[in-house]
Amino acid sequence: MVTIYDIARLSGVSKSTVSRVISNHPYVSTETKSKVIKVMQEYNYVPNSLAKQFRQKKSKCIAILIPDLNHPYFSQLVKYISADCYKSGYKTVVHQTFLNKEIEREVYTQLREYEYDALILTSSTLSEEEIAENTRNKIIVACNEDYRGDYFDVFCLNEEEVTMKATSHLISKGITKLGFCSDNISSPLQKARLKGFILAHAKKGLKHNKSLLFNEISSIEDGIMLGNSLFKDNLKIEGIIAGSDFVAAGLIRSAVSNNIQIPQHCSIVGFDNHPISLVTNPQISTISNHIPDMSNDLVNHIVNKINGVKQPPIKKVYKGEFINRNSS
Amino acid sequence: MVTIYDIARLSGVSKSTVSRVISNHPYVSTETKSKVIKVMQEYNYVPNSLAKQFRQKKSKCIAILIPDLNHPYFSQLVKYISADCYKSGYKTVVHQTFLNKEIEREVYTQLREYEYDALILTSSTLSEEEIAENTRNKIIVACNEDYRGDYFDVFCLNEEEVTMKATSHLISKGITKLGFCSDNISSPLQKARLKGFILAHAKKGLKHNKSLLFNEISSIEDGIMLGNSLFKDNLKIEGIIAGSDFVAAGLIRSAVSNNIQIPQHCSIVGFDNHPISLVTNPQISTISNHIPDMSNDLVNHIVNKINGVKQPPIKKVYKGEFINRNSS
């Protein structure tokens, strides 16, 4: 391996000068610079970034914590975050937890061990306190997880409010047997949605039906299976807040197989305004998110923090909108 | 920052001993070990992995090159690869190229600069030679890109053969005006598919219709737009190999809007056997892949290579199957 020292020797300058050439430092004469560059090319020199990272105590790398990449919402989220980080000169390591607390804790350990300059949390099964405990003094930002924001920055959607709006819409159509699907109800985001769902009932003096709360429903297949149990014999349900457009698509598929008319017999609302909501029949009423904006703001913020800008934790809330299509 | 030296001093042993404790080296007495551990906890010591990586010249990190994460095929692929790498003790950095050659080359530079122990290529806009040129001596494996495998290992599907099968199926139904969609025709994978498409024609003494080759078609929206142009006035087409189930779903949506019956007026075949192929009406005929197996084999292989197992480039081909549903 040819090192900075070899290049220095070979071009008759000192290591410092070579280092200055590599990092484009201004204090180096044009002649020396071109001489050094020539030698570097001749000997096929490549700087060792591991040494640089070690020396500077900066990995130029940000970790992203998600449950599972093969999920339209998370893959979209990571797409934007990762691309924005790249633009700011940071690589991203994607960690899938599959909702396993141990894996999640290991990532916090790596963060403490200086492997990452910061961590972006998009979902967690731990409490805000436990996360703070595991990551003290480290830079950590939550993206669309509805934490209070006492210990770290939070960028999120108004999940509670917009779920309430969608639920109220269904209630105002006279629907009472109303169901709610969540992916992982222990996450703050999903709890916020449920809160909105319950609140919409409360506003009309109604109580939600606890037997129509379904957890761990996240994919098309889950939607189909849930639909089959719901639609089979007699209709146990008149409306469903589906948690994602994919679940909604599965429910609609199941309804078709079971001769249930959507929305006449049962209204369905998805989440995320994914293009899949356009290809089902009927098209899916859904809730839009603000992933590109959120990602952009979040990455700017986190880079500032890495560069030493100090400020108390902030919480920024984006407004999702209910989009009324044909499934409700 | 408390270092290994501090812990050594504080617990009355040498740095080496502390190092041995950290890495669970056997040659250290139980008493010394517990004494050192106690001091480490007391002083909240965390090892600096940047130093370790530098010292060992190993980043314990593998880069994955993909065009775009927000794509059901790639997000599934990365899900498995990333999880398998994690199990083997490697982190993964996901690099989206968005088909930009410059970004791709920068990743090769990082690879040369020791930022990654290896690189997994799932798609590239460069030739096998140029890639080899950019990454000489480095460990690099192609995953489902149909390179020849002269310079690096290749794990891929029998894209050509299975596309030929699906195309032959359509031709045997008497369809002649047959279209083909690709995402990025410069990639070897897509070229292989096209070759299969053409071959199926040739076998029946037919010529494929060049005006029915559509490139840069990859999403639901693309499928809808293409369908709208194809189905609008008079039917210019009787069958389409759609390139992905998402494109197929978009085409079906467009067909519904334009009063075209699938498959009576036009047959459609997708790719990947994604669950979306179950929720459209009709359900989509498609081609299965072998992502979990491929990922598992590939990661085992790459880890062996990192650990110094030498062997000439291998090429392993998996068999995808044509699944005949209701859209064809």
Add this chain to the structure above:
DNA sequence: ATGAAAGCGCTAACAG
């Protein structure tokens, strides 16, 4: 504008 020198935190021979 350039060089000398110190050192980042850790591992790994080697010696005992």
Add this chain to the structure above:
DNA sequence: CTGTTAGCGCTTTCAT
């Protein structure tokens, strides 16, 4: 089983 020693390749004062 434990300690000594010698760096890994680079950046960064501090001189000059």
